[in-house]
Amino acid sequence: MPNSLDIERPELLLAYLRETNRIDPPEKPAITVLAGGVSNRTVLVERVGGKAWVLKQALAKLRVKVDWFSDPVRIEREAAGLRHLATLAPPGTITPLVFEDPAHHLLAMQAVPQPHENWKTILLAGRLEAGHVRQFADLLAGIHRNSWLRRKELAPVFDDRGFFESLRLEPYYAYTASQVPESAAFYDRLIVETRSRRFSIVHGDYSPKNVLVHDGRLILLDHEVIHWGDPSFDLGFAMTHLLSKAHHLPAMRPRFSDAAVAFWTRYREGVGDVMWAADLEPTAVRQTLGCLLARVAGRSPLEYLSEDEKSRQRRAVIALMANPPATVRGLTDQFTETL
Ligand SMILES: Nc1ncnc2c1ncn2[C@@H]1O[C@H](COP(=O)(O)OP(=O)(O)O)[C@@H](O)[C@H]1O
Numbered sequence: 001m002p003n004s005l006d007i008e009r010p011e012l013l014l015a016y017l018r019e020t021n022r023i024d025p026p027e028k029p030a031i032t033v034l035a036g037g038v039s040n041r042t043v044l045v046e047r048v049g050g051k052a053w054v055l056k057q058a059l060a061k062l063r064v065k066v067d068w069f070s071d072p073v074r075i076e077r078e079a080a081g082l083r084h085l086a087t088l089a090p091p092g093t094i095t096p097l098v099f100e101d102p103a104h105h106l107l108a109m110q111a112v113p114q115p116h117e118n119w120k121t122i123l124l125a126g127r128l129e130a131g132h133v134r135q136f137a138d139l140l141a142g143i144h145r146n147s148w149l150r151r152k153e154l155a156p157v158f159d160d161r162g163f164f165e166s167l168r169l170e171p172y173y174a175y176t177a178s179q180v181p182e183s184a185a186f187y188d189r190l191i192v193e194t195r196s197r198r199f200s201i202v203h204g205d206y207s208p209k210n211v212l213v214h215d216g217r218l219i220l221l222d223h224e225v226i227h228w229g230d231p232s233f234d235l236g237f238a239m240t241h242l243l244s245k246a247h248h249l250p251a252m253r254p255r256f257s258d259a260a261v262a263f264w265t266r267y268r269e270g271v272g273d274v275m276w277a278a279d280l281e282p283t284a285v286r287q288t289l290g291c292l293l294a295r296v297a298g299r300s301p302l303e304y305l306s307e308d309e310k311s312r313q314r315r316a317v318i319a320l321m322a323n324p325p326a327t328v329r330g331l332t333d334q335f336t337e338t339l
């Protein structure tokens with residue numbers, strides 16, 4: 001019967017927490033269903049005494065317009081991610097894991113205290129802060145560099161790339177290639193390259209939407225696509241969000257472009273002398289182009305871009321794919337000029 005538990009039903013969740021001795025029978029925590037996720041149920045459990053947990057339960061069918069299925073055993077990957085990232089990323093940036101229950105496809109982690117804001121909301125409101133961008137770079141550099149240094153131990157733990165294939169390479173790169181014939185050769189090469197570069201833990205969903213800001217500090221969430229792979233994917237995924245906002249907020253275009261360059265520069269300093277960073281910049285630029293087009297023509301388009309903005313971004317990126325810039329500064333300059 002394990003799958004009968006739906007944590008978004010407070011009476012079922014309460015019974016479950018009592019039966020599994022997570023809480024004492026008389027305790028009545030406050031239970032709040034959180035909005036925002038598409039591939040999971042997320043519920044805030046505020047316990048008597050002030051502790052608070054977020055329970056996350058993986059869905060088999062994602063909450064998107066088209067039918068999209070993914071095996072909920074991926075919650076186990078996320079739990080492994082939480083456990084290991086806490087030893088790799090800067091202190092305080094990863095929520096501690098409280099417990100894991102694979103049979104119910106769920107985990108519990110400590111809740112990020114209130115007040116907090118989603119970084120995506122902050123950015124779309126035009127509140128771009130250099131300190132946040134710096135932390136975003138340090139967090140990723142810490143994960144990539146430290147996991148590479150511990151590769152013997154960590155590469156086997158995160159070896160499986162099934163979820164990265166089905167939730168990223170197919171819907172973002174392969175599907176976009178099938179929709180935009182001019183991009184097919186570019187993506188074919190990028191997919192082969194991404195699969196062949198296996199240097200570090202890759203978060204796989206390194207987006208401002210998965211970052212909460214509490215007390216000026218960034219906290220990273222949502223680790224279900226984590227795997228051992230190509231660090232440049234995270235860079236391209238992340239810079240795509242900064243550049244799509246540069247596009248969407250014309251008055252802030254230079255500032256968001258500079259933020260992408262600042263992010264890259266800080267990250268590059270942070271990873272330091274690792275062997276794979278030597279030729280990383282042009283690869284990161286191509287991942288960024290791949291994601292910039294995928295987010296307007298793939299299975300998971302950015303919801304804040306209008307149809308006009310999507311076609312403009314599509315034209316600009318296709319033009320750049322023919323002869324990609326070698327540097328991030330070259331990319332931001334040419335992308336904003338072409339728009
Ligand atoms: N530990 C946490 N503390 C506070 N809020 C959280 C926590 N984990 C998740 N959330 C909230 O739930 C939302 C969805 O969680 P996320 O892990 O991103 O799930 P999904 O995979 O469905 O996107 C987050 O954007 C955030 O608002």
Ligand SMILES: [Mg+2]
Pocket residue numbers: 037038209210222
């Ligand atoms: Mg999320």
